[in-house]
């Protein structure tokens with residue numbers, strides 16, 4: 244599996260969107276990325292997915308310099324579920340998820356039974372097996388979201404990048420997705436707005452104005468002082484009876 248080493252900056256028309264963002268992710272770890280709107284989470288994920296060309300700094304995927312990897316190699320390693328993804332409307336769910344196998348197919352390696360099994364497994368993991376034959380345009384927002392995640396899983400990536408994956412999902416599917424992600428044998432970087440969900444990650448990185456201002460265990464990072472400074476909110480950190488995890492309750496800072 245691929246540990247990730249990141250040391251990047253990113254500018255657009257002279258404006259720095261990422262500045263000296265430097266961290267490592269261990270193989271199999273789930274890293275939550277949090278930060279206010281516009282703090283650079285999506286920009287960072289797009290760089291790591293190879294959708295933006297790296298101009299400043301380096302990204303190493305399993306000790307390989309990402310800028311020297313072909314698009315196909317990156318696609319075999321990294322799967323990215325974007326916040327707003329468009330999918331060709333005239334296909335069904337099975338076909339949409341099958342697209343995740345594209346980086347592995349070639350004239351010498353055509354579609355095979357193995358691919359069918361991987362797609363079926365990905366659909367099962369997101370609870371979409373029953374909807375495999377449904378036309379894409381008939382899906383709800385949450386069902387589309389789950390199908391996009393299934394497509395990423397069908398890619399069998401070493402690294403899974405998720406940009407606010409729970410934002411269209413009902414509470415049951417939010418929890419099942421997070422549990423699924425937690426138990427996958429892959430390295431995950433997930434941008435989240437729900438700080439209680441961030442508590443479930445192995446570590447949390449905090450983005451502020453294009454900088455990574457903190458990274459560490461959720462309980463160490465998500466302190467009242469940090470949330471007041473970064474998000475401008477007061478937080479009460481509550482210990483739920485009989486629960487190992489704490490729960491956060493927010494009030495707007497004056």
Ligand SMILES: Nc1ncnc2c1ncn2[C@@H]1O[C@H](COP(=O)(O)OP(=O)(O)OP(=O)(O)O)[C@@H](O)[C@H]1O
Pocket residue numbers: 255260278279280281282283284285286287450
């Ligand atoms: N192509 C672009 N051209 C100009 N500015 C951009 C571009 N892409 C992103 N930005 C700006 O970069 C900043 C960071 O955006 P980004 O989408 O990475 O933030 P984010 O942390 O993911 O925000 P959100 O929580 O709202 O999704 C924002 O101010 C955004 O307007």
